Amino acid sequence: MKADKIEQFMQLAGQNVSGAFRNGDENERKLGAQLLLSEVLEYVIHGLGVVPEFQGTEITDPNSLNYKVSSSSTDQLEMLDGLADVAYTMFWNALAFGLPLEEAFELVCDNNLEKFVLLEGWNKEEASLEQSEWHCEREVSWPAEVASVDILRIGGSYFAV
Numbered sequence: 001m002k003a004d005k006i007e008q009f010m011q012l013a014g015q016n017v018s019g020a021f022r023n024g025d026e027n028e029r030k031l032g033a034q035l036l037l038s039e040v041l042e043y044v045i046h047g048l049g050v051v052p053e054f055q056g057t058e059i060t061d062p063n064s065l066n067y068k069v070s071s072s073s074t075d076q077l078e079m080l081d082g083l084a085d086v087a088y089t090m091f092w093n094a095l096a097f098g099l100p101l102e103e104a105f106e107l108v109c110d111n112n113l114e115k116f117v118l119l120e121g122w123n124k125e126e127a128s129l130e131q132s133e134w135h136c137e138r139e140v141s142w143p144a145e146v147a148s149v150d151i152l153r154i155g156g157s158y159f160a161v
Contacts, residue, residue, distance in 0.1 A: 005109035030067040038062040122158035
């Protein structure tokens with residue numbers, strides 16, 4: 001599995017992609033925790049049909065937890081060890097239950113990238129578009145909650161985001 005599509009998604013979503021270790025701000029750290037734990041809980045609760053309990057309270061909704069930052073810094077070694085353990089147990093589960101993890105990973109990456117509009121043959125530059133231009137000279141339509149549309153160039157391709 002490669003992370004190139006995830007890096008592309010993060011760039012399109014305006015998220016930081018770092019080539020070296022960095023602490024991250026509180027919001028990035030909470031987002032990292034929420035993304036990782038909610039997906040693990042989704043697998044456990046909905047996939048395996050196992051309901052975890054914490055001090056007698058069942059956790060039945062992967063997104064029902066709250067997150068707060070408890071420290072002003074992170075521990076790089078513990079972060080790396082924890083993610084490596086998650087990756088190991090992820091592959092263990094795929095192998096134990098005969099799940100085509102790498103194929104599913106590619107499908108998830110492609111599905112996430114479909115949230116952005118690839119503008120093949122775009123002959124303009126990066127820009128913030130006026131609402132009258134949101135169609136991107138194509139039949140692009142946006143959900144009502146979209147407040148702005150920008151054109152970004154990522155990896156040599158143009159996207160409407």
